[in-house]
Amino acid sequence: MDVAQEFVARLRASAPEFATAAGAQTAVVREVVPPARHRRSRCRVVLRSADGEETDLTFLGPVSRPVAAHQQAFEVQIRAWLTSGLGTGGSWLVADDEAPDGIAVDVPAWSAERSPADVPAPRSAG
Numbered sequence: 001m002d003v004a005q006e007f008v009a010r011l012r013a014s015a016p017e018f019a020t021a022a023g024a025q026t027a028v029v030r031e032v033v034p035p036a037r038h039r040r041s042r043c044r045v046v047l048r049s050a051d052g053e054e055t056d057l058t059f060l061g062p063v064s065r066p067v068a069a070h071q072q073a074f075e076v077q078i079r080a081w082l083t084s085g086l087g088t089g090g091s092w093l094v095a096d097d098e099a100p101d102g103i104a105v106d107v108p109a110w111s112a113e114r115s116p117a118d119v120p121a122p123r124s125a126g
Contacts, residue, residue, distance in 0.1 A: 004034040007074075011043050014075045018045050021082035025050045035064045041074060042104070047082075058099035062108050077107045 001009070011032045019027035024047035035041035041061035048054050059081070061074045092113065096104035 007034040007041070008032045011075055014079070015045070017075075017079055018082055019047060021079040022047050022055075024048060024055070030056075035061055037063065039063060042098070043074070043078060044099075045078070056100045058096055058104040060094070060096065060104045060106050060108075074107065077111050081105060081107065081110055 012029045015027045015029045018029070019025065026048045028046045028048075029043060030046055031042065031044035033039070033042045040063050043059045043061070044057070045059070046054055046056050059074075059078050061077075090110065090113070092106045092110035093103050094106045094109075095102060098104075
């Protein structure tokens with residue numbers, strides 16, 4: 001499995017953690033696009049609450065190369081954002097033509113506004 005495939009597999013496997021972080025009953029990772037020199041990484045997550053309500057979210061990562069499994073910054077930042085309460089305003093909400101509602105969470109911009117102590121440490125790749 002190459003690094004891009006590992007990136008996709010890691011994000012898909014994070015769905016239960018995303019659900020827990022958001023206080024949702026379940027989460028499904030519907031789309032993952034690994035980063036590349038010419039495009040940002042993206043992750044589309046659908047959260048379902050106990051009453052059946054769905055929240056469809058799109059997260060944008062940086063333009064870069066996929067990173068090795070021990071560097072799990074994107075999924076850690078997504079979990080941190082979900083834990084913070086699904087903020088509905090801020091410069092980190094950006095227009096995105098590919099997002100279902102036309103808006104995406106710019107994860108690097110959101111993380112830059114937070115102090116390093118607010119972002120949870122990555123889990124070890126055990």
